[in-house]
Amino acid sequence: MTPGQPAPDFDAFDQHGNRHRLADYRGRWLALYFYPRDDTPGCTKQACSIRDGRADLAAHGLTVLGVSAQGSAAHRAFADKFALDFPLLVDDGQRIARRYGALGSGPAGLLRRWLGAYRRISVLIDPEGRIAHVIERPDVSRHADELLGLLPPA
Structure with missing residues (x-):
């Protein structure tokens, strides 16, 4: 991923069955954050940071979508447990992760694909x-x- 290049297209459903496509966000700032697994310590801290900062992010025109390999039931349970009020995309077949480099490469990338x-x-x-x-x-x-610091002033 190189700044300035077109973002790879995606089409996925969230934990509630709502469809999200890159084209849906044209004209707005969007952050895709890729995380290892639902309901793990680091992933929970990250998701709660986004939840707690969501009003400020929205005020700056940013929508945030989480992406991991778990299914909708795991995403719903994670979102419900921590009152996460933003979409968590189900990445069937790891298509989004591959397009955005979230699997990495080499032996570690192969292990990530498998796990x-x-x-x-x-x-x-x-x-x-x-x-x-x-x-x-x-x-x-x-x-x-971090995300707020990268956005232009509102």
């Missing part, structure tokens, strides 16, 4: 549908603030 545990990365997409920033190692406790 269904993504690399923790976030991709900020601008309103024109281009990659604006890639956060290779998000700070799970401050992820909402």
Whole structure:
């Protein structure tokens, strides 16, 4: 993923069965954050950071979508347990992760594919549908603030 290049297309359903496509977000800022697994310590901190910062993110025009390899039932349970009020996409066949580099490469990438545990990365997409920033190692406790720091002033 290189800033300036077009964001890879995606089409997926969230934990409630709602469909999300890249084209749905044209004209708005979008962050796709890839996380290893639902309801694990680091993933919970990251999701709660986004939940707690959601009002500020929305005020800056940013929508955030979480992406991991678990199914809708696991996503719903995770979202319900921690009152997560944003979509968690079901990435059937790891298609989105492959397009966005969330599986990585080499032996570690093969292991991630087999385990269904993504690399923790976030991709900020601008309103024109281009990659604006890639956060290779998000700070799970401050992820909402990281994203805010990359957006233009509201």
